Amino acid sequence: MVNTTIRTTKSQEIFNSAQKLMPGGVNSPVRAFKSVGGQPIVFDRVKGAYIWDVDGNQYIDYVGSWGPAICGHAHPDVIAALHEALEKGTSFGAPCVLENVLAEMVIDAVKSIEMVRFVNSGTEACMAVLRLMRAFTGREKVIKFEGCYHGHADMFLVKAGSGVATLGLPDSPGVPKSVTSSTLTAPFNDLEAVKALFEENRDEIAGVILEPVVGNAGFIPPDAGFLEGLRELTHEYGALLVFDEVMTGFRIAYGGAQEKFGITPDLTTLGKVIGGGLPVGAYGGRQDIMSMVAPAGPMYQAGTLSGNPLAMTAGIKTLELLRAPGTYEYLDNITNKLANGLLQIAQETGHAACGGQISAMFGLFFTNGPVHNYENAKKSDTAKFGRFHRGMLEHGIYLAPSQFEAGFTSLAHTEEDIEQTLQAARDVMSSL
């Protein structure tokens, strides 16, 4: 859609300058809007379900800083707790009681986690968990799924979905073949393919890592029996099962996908929500495995800012807010209205579409589907998604700038926000 109805002069000026200062003008690729066309808007501030750009336009936000903002942006309780924590300093680089508090909350909430280690990002958590899988099993190979993203560490940049897919890069230059040769891939929801890999690589596979609900190839839930099947296969072949819950943790249920689907992995990675908007990641799991991590055991992993008091504080407050009764029912209810509404409008306006939602995570593909894996997702009309995205932006709705990203709602989104979003979608889809 070329007719810009919102003024974005300042955004354009700032982004033009940014392009001379930072690669592509951004510090994370998908923010550059490459796959939807047009220039990104530059944010000025965020509050609740809304964002404001530097030109003063207001949008309803369905990105939520890519997941952390599940209580709404800049929640007053989180901000107040951060103010208090700030007075005591920003980083200790030493033990602090806040680490115990958040660790206990995570251990109480996430069934598989008996011990946890905090790091600074989801990438770091996944990188460390892979080292731990290898250290514990004494095996090198790992199975991941096409379209699943586990951060940008070398060994995971194979069929890695989201940013990589959005930019059309099959892999990344700079990643040595020797590193990725131990990374085996299978289509999501394909147990037979996983079994075949185990058979071909007997006693060599350390474990299987996956997004239990994929969010980095668009929203793709597991088929009935898939997660159970992986649990059985990993047991059968003496390998570990790792849920990357950086996105799903505390989002699709307080206890994550493992609570939602009743499957207990051996190890879990977390990020996003548990930092309440500050940089955080975590990995945890069975005590016998976690005891291998230094200094309790020989597997080295460390971090200057890990467990810093600000991130711990924002995480603790966010989880406290999420523990309130009715939270996940509310999230499920509004997100269900949104996802169903979008599908219905797509059908009424004559667009091939499919999609769905679990709790506060949703997706819409411009293809008839069904979408069970990344190959199916790639059949989406991405050019149409680009026009849809631009149109929604011009109607004051901020969606993730890629067909291959899930959307997020928050406790701050109201029924009226959803109504307004659906009205905008009707207008935009009618003119696509």
Ligand SMILES: Cc1ncc(COP(=O)(O)O)c(C=O)c1O
């Ligand atoms: C499932 C999953 N794992 C890992 C990561 C990497 O996390 P981070 O961006 O904090 O490094 C992401 C980021 O989107 C993710 O969605």
